[in-house]
Amino acid sequence: MIKFHKLTTGYSSKGTSKEVTRALDFSIESGTLVGILGSNGIGKSTLLKTITGFEKPLSGSVQIDEKLVHGMSPMDRAQCLSIVLTERKLSGDLLGIEVIRLGRQPYTNWMGSQSQEDDQRVTEVLTQLNIEQLAEQTIRTMSDGEIQKILLGRALAQDTAVILLDEPSSHLDLCNKALLFQQIKQAVKENQKTILFTSHDLNTAIQICDKILLLLEDRWAYGTPDELIKKGVFQSVFPKETVGFDPLQKQFRICI
Secondary structure: EEEEEEEEEEEEOEEEEEEEEOOOOEEEOOEEEEEEEOOOOHHHHHHHHHHHHOOOEEEEEEEEOEEEHHHHHHHHHHOOEEEEEEOOOOOOEEEHHHHHHHHHHHHHHOOOOOHHHHHHHHHHHHHOOHHHHOOOEEHHHOOOOHHHHHHHHHHHHHOEEEEEEEEEOOOOOOOHHHHHHHHHHHHHHOOEEEEEEEEEHHHHHHHHEEEEEOOOOOEEEEEEHHHHHOOOOOHOOOOOOEEEEOOOOOOEEEEO
């Protein structure tokens, strides 16, 4: 379980603080797929980085299984949660299987040697994501969709209870986006992972998510897609004269 206790995220600089998201106070049950949605610059990526411990909260706390994230050592955090950011700092010469093996680093000995158990987990991930054909292929020869699958594989190989994905479907066409989200849903269902992802694709998130955290300029809302639709909060995401929300179709539509 992930618990946010009056969590306020943002930045501190030269004695002043800029709040991004304010006083998040709710819990996420294990085995839940959560979409973090909102307009550009609303603070979605900052929230992910705060959950992982990369950024410190301005106030409040994040707990995973009753342990304070910002009180954990880096190694403990690496065994508790994994993250895939939009920035891809990978050597193009790395093979797909080498990238996935990086997910096992929190469990290797001081020499970095991987055990038979580590190798077995990597093999399981390749099979689960149906990417065995990418194992011996270099990153530089892969498409954006294939790289996203490899990075998801690295996160699954890390075998953490919580996985955070920053814009996992960006730059993917509709077919590859659908395939990626099918595999994410499968990981939640079969492995009881708790997966949080940020996205600009609100229509897709409404279709696939168990819960949604919607970030707005002056407030936030958390619940199932149907609960948020009933509350009417989706109508506040964009200017009404630009993008409207159809609660019956459960879709955003461009106003033309």
